[in-house]
Amino acid sequence: MKCRTAIAEKMGDPFVVEEVELAEPGAQEVRLKVMTCTICHSDIHGVRGEHGPYEGCATAGHEIAGIVDSVGSGVTYVKPGDRVLCGVVRAGCGVCDNCMRGRSWFCENLPSFGFRQPGPYTRANGKVPIQTNAGATGFSEYTNCHESFLCKIDDDIPFAVASAMACGFITGFGAILNRCQVKPGESVAIIGSGGVGLSAVQGARVSGACPIIAIDIVESKLELAKKCGATHTVDSKSVDAVKAVREICKYGADHTLIAVAGKGIKRQAWDMTAPWGEAVIIGHGRREEEMMDEFCAMDFLQGKRFTGSVMGAVTLRRDIAKYSEFYRRGIIDIDCMLTNRFSLDQINDAFYDAEHGALKNIVVIGGEK
Numbered sequence: 386m387k388c389r390t391a392i393a394e395k396m397g398d399p400f401v402v403e404e405v406e407l408a409e410p411g412a413q414e415v416r417l418k419v420m421t422c423t424i425c426h427s428d429i430h431g432v433r434g435e436h437g438p439y440e441g442c443a444t445a446g447h448e449i450a451g452i453v454d455s456v457g458s459g460v461t462y463v464k465p466g467d468r469v470l471c472g473v474v475r476a477g478c479g480v481c482d483n484c485m486r487g488r489s490w491f492c493e494n495l496p497s498f499g500f501r502q503p504g505p506y507t508r509a510n511g512k513v514p515i516q517t518n519a520g521a522t523g524f525s526e527y528t529n530c531h532e533s534f535l536c537k538i539d540d541d542i543p544f545a546v547a548s549a550m551a552c553g554f555i556t557g558f559g560a561i562l563n564r565c566q567v568k569p570g571e572s573v574a575i576i577g578s579g580g581v582g583l584s585a586v587q588g589a590r591v592s593g594a595c596p597i598i599a600i601d602i603v604e605s606k607l608e609l610a611k612k613c614g615a616t617h618t619v620d621s622k623s624v625d626a627v628k629a630v631r632e633i634c635k636y637g638a639d640h641t642l643i644a645v646a647g648k649g650i651k652r653q654a655w656d657m658t659a660p661w662g663e664a665v666i667i668g669h670g671r672r673e674e675e676m677m678d679e680f681c682a683m684d685f686l687q688g689k690r691f692t693g694s695v696m697g698a699v700t701l702r703r704d705i706a707k708y709s710e711f712y713r714r715g716i717i718d719i720d721c722m723l724t725n726r727f728s729l730d731q732i733n734d735a736f737y738d739a740e741h742g743a744l745k746n747i748v749v750i751g752g753e754k
Contacts, residue, residue, distance in 0.1 A: 390506055390525035391732045392514050393443045396434040399733045400445075400524070405506040405514075407527050410457035413496075415532050417451040417471060420751040422523030423548040423723070424448070424739045426579070431500070431517035439501045442508070443515040446523025447473050450538065450547035451751065460532050468538050470705065471521050472551035474696040475533040489700050495533055505529040523548075524732055526750055536705045542712065544754065545747045546719045549580070550708060552696065553745060554719055557584030557644060559697015559704060560667055561592055565640045569593030572634045574657055575615075576626070577644035577668055578606035580722050580745045583613045585642050585667075587717050590614030594640075596633055600626050603742070612721060630657040637662060644668045652679045655691065663690040723747055 388407050391400040410416045428445045430436050449471040453463045462476075463469060475498070477489030484492050504516035505528070516522055521530035538547045557580070561567050573589040575582050578601035589597045590613070599610035602622035610618055619629040631637055637659035643650055645668040654664045685691075697704075711717040724743040727735035728750075735746045747753075 386527065388526040389729065390444060390522065391446075391729060392508070393432050393445070395442065396439060397432070400736075402730055402732065403508065405508050408505040408507070408529065410455060410529050412457050413459045413532055414457040414529050415460055415463060415535060416454045416456070416527060416529050417449065417469065417521070418454045418527055418751050419449055419451045419523055419525055420544040420749075421451075421548045421753060422446040422449050422748045422750065423545065423551075423553070424735055424746045424748065425552050426739070427518050427552070429736060429740055436518065437501055439515045439517070441515060442512055443517050444504055444506065444522040444524065445517050446525070446748070447519030447521065448548045448551040448553065449521055449523040449528070450544040450551065451528075454527060456532075462532050463535055463537065468540065468542075468544075468547075469535045470538055470547040470551045471523075471528075471530050471534050472536075472555075472696070472701075473519050473534070474555070474699055474701050475520075475531070476536065476701040477533075487700065490696065490698070496531065498531075524729065524748060524750075526729070536702050538705070539709060542709050544752070545723055545749075546712060548747065549719050549723060549745055550705060553580040554584045554722075555697040555699050555704065555708070556667060556694075557581040557586075557642075557697070558588040558708065558717070559699045560642060560665060560694040561585050561588030561594075561640075563698040563704075564665055564692070564694040565642070565663065567592040567594050567640055570595055571639040572596050572598070572659075574598040574600060574630050574634075574638035574641045574654075575644060576600045576642065576650060576654055578603070578610045579644065581667055582642070582644035583610060583722055583744070585644060586610050586613040586615050591711070591716060598630055598633055598638065600630075606744075609721065609744075613718065627653055627657045634659065636660065639663075640665065642667060646675070651675075651677055655680070655684065655689070658689060660687040660689055663692060666691070666693040
């Protein structure tokens, strides 16, 4: 079928929206009518080749919510008409060793998946765009994906909210609940108050953490962090963030989350973490910018831990259902992080706005209900 899709002619180029031919869904694949796709900063990095270079043209968009349009052979989880979100983390088979041990993102029975692989679209000139950052393309009227990327969403969950949950929200919120497993009364410091950082603030609040310290250089983001549950805020542009955290927490924070890029920030996070605590990397930049040569093996002798978290370590279909119920009951607020709405034809404006301060822009393609 033919549909309109945003395509970057080459690495780092702006998008051009054009009509392309979308292949029929293959075995265990699903075709989605894309309703909304929120912009993640990973989309910006991906199209620029900052998560790995690529040759030729490319598509993007991985925080997708839509409606199942058709299914290929062997699809058992969804049927046409189902409302779904489509992200990067996948649901496992449920029966392999990793799935049984709660590591479904390492499922042994899923087909291999990698970023920067040929997508399902063919342009009028015969070229096939690379699909950056995901197993589907969100900045398009329709897309194909493997059914393992999908999670059903209830009728009362808005598509835009589901889009945000597909990546950014679960990355921050899930890191607190699943990776850190924060206990009531433990202290949490979060560096970066963008969409991921604010989601982590909400996770800390839901977990009963206290104090919850949000750190950023933008006053408006720190104000929003307070609304999301931060008990303290630190403007690291005007004060020493490490000193400020240690004034709030005598020995440093039990848990420090890094939701921004930059290797110097990793050392800063380490220094504001308690000797028994852990620092968790979520945000990152180019690989060559993240080499951490300022650490020494002796930094770890007291038992302080440095770890990472990808996609909130979620079990997709279990955790999305749980977080949807939190949203439904007002326990979490995703709407406060949704910023501006753009059409598919305004995709370049949406990216510019996202790069210059917007928290979570929404590209509305099929509708928002």
